[in-house]
Amino acid sequence: MVDARGLLCPMPVMMVRKEVLAAAPAALEVLVDDPCAVENISRFAASQGYSVAVSEQGNDVKLELTKQ
């Protein structure tokens, strides 16, 4: 789980990139609260071969990345 709440871009996508490049996980959950981060992480995930499911968690947004 990557908790990137309260962080502005590019920090959330950098945290996701670090996880993806280090461990290439089959699945990764990311929690953010910045709409810009949702868009940037989704683009980055797609470029790395992940599908992204986005759901609201109260005031935050959860992204579930799954390796395709």
Place this chain on the structure above:
Amino acid sequence: MKKVNWFVVLAGAAVGLAAVLLTFLGNPANMGFCIACFLRDIAGACGLHSAAPVQYVRPEIIGLVLGAFVMSVAAKEFRAKAGSSPAVRFVLGALVMIGALVFLGCPLRMVLRLAGGDLNALTALLGFTVGIFIGTRFLNKGFSLRRAYDACAAEGTVLTAVLAGLGVLFMLAPALFKMSEKGPGSMHAPVLASFGIALIVGALAQKSRLCMAGGIRDGILFQDFKLLYGFIAIFAVTLAGNLILGSFKLGFHSQPVSHSAHLWNFLGMVIVGWGSVLLGGCPLRQLILAGSGNGDSAVTVFGMMAGAAIAHNFGLAGSADSVNEAGQYVVGGIQTNGQMAVLIALAALLVISLVHLPKKEH
């Protein structure tokens, strides 16, 4: 990642068109928009500095922030947040402003100057890119100003409210403010046109996430060129507008509100690029984020206004090239104070970058 995001292109094109229009309506040449210059003018109008040629309550700044506020509320993206190293952000805002005023423009005006044929902006673009590259090295090493937290709505609306109040005061009692009688501050489009155009641009910039530093930064970090397309669209539309209006003039010399002291143009924009990466966005983006509820960005904008006051009160800002009474071309630029300030600002950026890296585990 390589797919073009057409909304960003549309937003960039709208910014370019707005810039051409505002210049046509009276703003200084190649200064349809300049976040640094316009915040500096507002600081002067409020008496924070006494540089007579650069004092005016620029409605564009008010419109940009209000446009972002309205769009963020309408899109349910407004969220009051604050607490991410506000004091450091204030200082970074001031440093970015000092760097921008050495060059005589923010990154947005750099693109507008380039589209007007001002090749000094090319030197600046090189410096801006180098600054962004340095900033990304620290991001890769873990630089962070730490997270922000939810705040009360007042914290998220403080800059919007202050600027709205400023706009109302300006309309009701303009005599309260200092106004330039000559120089760039005296040149401006009609108030309502400036405000209305900026309102639209602010809304588009909020929705498209347009950021002059972000385009190059994301290209370096992730090979993600989404924001860069907006940057290119601004350039292309402004270039076309300048060619149509006959205001394109290619060269280094005799460019409007510009100097050809290349080293200082370069270093000034290294500061802006580096500082913008540490802040998470360029001066335009800070305005838009502040309008969208980010209290830390509001503090950054106040820091930029303080930086403008420091730049003019201590003689740090660049002066434009000119022709003297003997008809000789005199290269402007910055004096010793300004040169020292550039070096101090670079040192300050290095210190801020280093002290916000993760602690080594023993």
